[in-house]
Amino acid sequence: MARVLALIPDLLFGSRVQSMLSIAGHDVRLLADPAALRAEQASGAVLVVDLTGEFDGPALLRELAQEGSVQSLRTLGFYAHVDPAMRARALAAGFEVVVPRSRFAREGGELIERLLAEKR
Numbered sequence: 001m002a003r004v005l006a007l008i009p010d011l012l013f014g015s016r017v018q019s020m021l022s023i024a025g026h027d028v029r030l031l032a033d034p035a036a037l038r039a040e041q042a043s044g045a046v047l048v049v050d051l052t053g054e055f056d057g058p059a060l061l062r063e064l065a066q067e068g069s070v071q072s073l074r075t076l077g078f079y080a081h082v083d084p085a086m087r088a089r090a091l092a093a094g095f096e097v098v099v100p101r102s103r104f105a106r107e108g109g110e111l112i113e114r115l116l117a118e119k120r
Contacts, residue, residue, distance in 0.1 A: 002074075002116055004028045005036050007057075015112040017048070017108060019117035024109030036062050042078055042097045051079040051086050052101065058086075058093035066093060074115050 004026045008014035014030045021028045026046075031037050034055055037047075047070075051057040057077055064070045074096060079086040081100040089099040097115050104111065 001025045001027060002112060003045040004048055004112065005031060005040055005045045006048045006061075007031045007034070007053070008048070009033060009053045010050065013050070013105075016105070020067055020105075020108050023113065025111070026109070026112065032042070035116070042064060042069060046074045046076065046106075046115065048104075049077045049095070050101075051090055051098070053075045056075075058089045061090075061093045061095060067091075070094070076104075076111060076115055087114070 004021055006014060006017055006021070006028055006050065008017055008030060009032050011032070018028045018030045031040065049057045061075065063095070075094065076097040076099045077090045077095040078099055079090065081102060087098050089108065097109065097111060
């Protein structure tokens with residue numbers, strides 16, 4: 001079981017993700033914006049970020065890294081399949097796993113389990 005901070009502004013999709021990951025046994029905290037993430041104690045968590053959201057996910061991860069807030073975080077981002085440039089930007093920013101939104105919707109629990117099983 002992992003503590004998951006899900007930064008997903010879309011309330012409908014966020015609720016779906018929260019339910020899916022809770023069923024998979026994870027403790028999920030749904031967050032609507034970066035300010036809410038900054039207010040959380042993120043150490044030891046898995047950070048899931050909607051890269052199609054209203055904020056710049058790769059820039060946010062870079063800011064968190066500069067602040068020293070991501071060392072103990074595992075990171076997963078999902079993007080719109082029609083935006084492969086976002087995938088490249090997210091990987092360059094340091095996201096460990098970046099998948100299309102549709103794949104995350106199908107395999108979110110398994111993706112988090114694999115991420116946690118991988119060594120850094």
